[in-house]
Amino acid sequence: MISLSETKKILKDNDPKSLECLAQKAKRLTEQYFGHAISLYAPLYLSNYCSSHCIYCGFNNHNRIKRFKLNLDEMRQEMSYIKNKGIENVLLLTGESYKATPLSYLKDAVTTAKDFFTSISLEVHPMDEKDYHELFLNGADGLTIYQETYDRKRYKQVHVSGKKADYDYRRETPKRAAKAGFRHISLGILLGLSVVADDLWALYKHLAEMEKSFPAVEYSLSFPRLRPIKGENFALCDVDDKTFIKIIALTRTLFPRVGINLSTREPAYLRDHALGLGITRISAESNTSVGGYTLQSPDVQEPQFDIKDNRSVKEIIRALKHRGFDPVLTDWRRIDNR
Amino acid sequence: MKITINGKKTALKSPQTLAAIVRQTCKEPQYVVAEVNGKIVKSNGWAKTVIRENDAIELVSFVGGG
Amino acid sequence: MISKKSDSLIIAGKKFQSRFLLGTGKFRNKSDVKSCINSSGTQIVTVALRRVDVERHEENILKYIPKNVTLLINTSGARNAKEAVRIAHLAKESGCGNWIKIEVINDSKYLLPDNFETIKAAEQLVKDGFIVLPYVSPDLNVARELVKVGSSTVMPLGSLIGSRQGIRTKELIQILIDEIDVPIIVDAGIGAPSQAAEAMEMGADAVLINTAVATALDPVAAAKSFALAITAGRLAHLSGMAQRAASAQASSPLTGFLYEQS
Numbered sequence: 001m002i003s004l005s006e007t008k009k010i011l012k013d014n015d016p017k018s019l020e021c022l023a024q025k026a027k028r029l030t031e032q033y034f035g036h037a038i039s040l041y042a043p044l045y046l047s048n049y050c051s052s053h054c055i056y057c058g059f060n061n062h063n064r065i066k067r068f069k070l071n072l073d074e075m076r077q078e079m080s081y082i083k084n085k086g087i088e089n090v091l092l093l094t095g096e097s098y099k100a101t102p103l104s105y106l107k108d109a110v111t112t113a114k115d116f117f118t119s120i121s122l123e124v125h126p127m128d129e130k131d132y133h134e135l136f137l138n139g140a141d142g143l144t145i146y147q148e149t150y151d152r153k154r155y156k157q158v159h160v161s162g163k164k165a166d167y168d169y170r171r172e173t174p175k176r177a178a179k180a181g182f183r184h185i186s187l188g189i190l191l192g193l194s195v196v197a198d199d200l201w202a203l204y205k206h207l208a209e210m211e212k213s214f215p216a217v218e219y220s221l222s223f224p225r226l227r228p229i230k231g232e233n234f235a236l237c238d239v240d241d242k243t244f245i246k247i248i249a250l251t252r253t254l255f256p257r258v259g260i261n262l263s264t265r266e267p268a269y270l271r272d273h274a275l276g277l278g279i280t281r282i283s284a285e286s287n288t289s290v291g292g293y294t295l296q297s298p299d300v301q302e303p304q305f306d307i308k309d310n311r312s313v314k315e316i317i318r319a320l321k322h323r324g325f326d327p328v329l330t331d332w333r334r335i336d337n338r
Numbered sequence: 339m340k341i342t343i344n345g346k347k348t349a350l351k352s353p354q355t356l357a358a359i360v361r362q363t364c365k366e367p368q369y370v371v372a373e374v375n376g377k378i379v380k381s382n383g384w385a386k387t388v389i390r391e392n393d394a395i396e397l398v399s400f401v402g403g404g
Numbered sequence: 405m406i407s408k409k410s411d412s413l414i415i416a417g418k419k420f421q422s423r424f425l426l427g428t429g430k431f432r433n434k435s436d437v438k439s440c441i442n443s444s445g446t447q448i449v450t451v452a453l454r455r456v457d458v459e460r461h462e463e464n465i466l467k468y469i470p471k472n473v474t475l476l477i478n479t480s481g482a483r484n485a486k487e488a489v490r491i492a493h494l495a496k497e498s499g500c501g502n503w504i505k506i507e508v509i510n511d512s513k514y515l516l517p518d519n520f521e522t523i524k525a526a527e528q529l530v531k532d533g534f535i536v537l538p539y540v541s542p543d544l545n546v547a548r549e550l551v552k553v554g555s556s557t558v559m560p561l562g563s564l565i566g567s568r569q570g571i572r573t574k575e576l577i578q579i580l581i582d583e584i585d586v587p588i589i590v591d592a593g594i595g596a597p598s599q600a601a602e603a604m605e606m607g608a609d610a611v612l613i614n615t616a617v618a619t620a621l622d623p624v625a626a627a628k629s630f631a632l633a634i635t636a637g638r639l640a641h642l643s644g645m646a647q648r649a650a651s652a653q654a655s656s657p658l659t660g661f662l663y664e665q666s
Contacts, residue, residue: 365462402428402451403429403453
């Protein structure tokens, strides 16, 4: 396990040769453990109702935006659209509202998604183990939960109210999910929200703990860069492309078997270069508005973040194949819920 | 009277105590552990344990080993 | 400066300065056992339990083992968990302690241990109050299970018993060293001091050696050489030497694009 000072040292090092060396090592390891496979998934925002106030997020409950929540028919319509694009792996997202999107709503969503997709992941508010277990039995197999930042002080600063303000409950979420039976768990931080080296190291530590306690789970990591919302920038520092690529490569060398996810926040040219340096999962033809695929036009609603890579699934698959990658739409197919 | 010691059939003229049998067969009884019919008999009980017809005795002690 | 005193081997709460465990089988002369214990500084030796040979009246091995050396009683001869448990109870009755090396072998061709029976024996013997050191084929899941049932160490084989092939299960042993929290003692197959050093450099907590010492022309010198190698290997591990670098393969530059942006 790398130390904090070593992490800081690597991030500080500006020598292009070191970065190239790290990238080459990361490429070798990625090919060794993943071949050229890149998993594709699509996010589906079910609701943007939120009871928490995270100052950096477009959905926060203080933000006067139009709130939407899909009903079952609307869900089916969106899911059908995504499925027809070829996607088999869906990530169901909601804002963090225990009232608007309670367990029953999520269970229905998962049950509905089962008609369309072979793999269902959730990125929703942190829940108790027994609730997660019910979702797992209903058909969900993946859980994404970002700590955002591991710095308690900063965490308190940016998560002003709502259940999200409970640092410990959130940090223990991956454990509860693992105990509940989830097979894939995704951890993450928002780069720039706090001191990058500290957060990155804390994320590594969290992952190492989970790997040791729950070795049967498949883990993946995400570190999206914090972008301004409505012109307001909450990042403490700018995370430039070089640092971002370095973080991806470093993570790959430290955790050869962990999945690394890249969202459509990043522009196409960067995504293309990052593939093969450690990235193994990307979203395709994303829409981060509730009902954004078929029900709403983009100017009606605030998306959670702006998409920079607007290519269609087909285009992405073509681009991947052209570069020698192996786009994977279905990895595992569940045969029972236990 | 027929008994078995370490898998080998032996004849005894009359019932004897385990202590007597151990003394007769082992050069260093202080290092020996005894089982009668699959049950360990503590050394302080040897003198009280009478061996009867068809009893099976196992006498083991330590040897070099990996 | 690394202090030797602070780098003790701790098994079941007991501290040892030596990381050399010595097996006492196959020695031509029992007196060599005592001399080897002295020349090597070993503090843990294994012995086995066998039927007393009523015809031959051999001297007991325990006479050649100093009282301050910890006896590790091997359940060799056991072909399943039940037999191993029985041997352990017989050993305990002797009053020579309750440290048991679980060795369950029902494969006479390779002498490979039966991992499944070993786990069963470990579970029972821990319940019965023994200090359990199981000998197994290196397997992470087996090791985890052994720790779960209360084993005090895990002893993975380096290669087949008596083969002197050295560490042939290196990657699997490394995984145990990296992932398992109890001491990992490499046992079986170590034929040369360099191999013992290799195990220690990898981070193993100790090694158990028998055949290579017992069958050497000068077992006392052999024991000493192993002891020195084990000390050297341990010190090397603690010194944190750089790992051997994998050879780099030339490939087109991957990060040049970052410097082209305006």
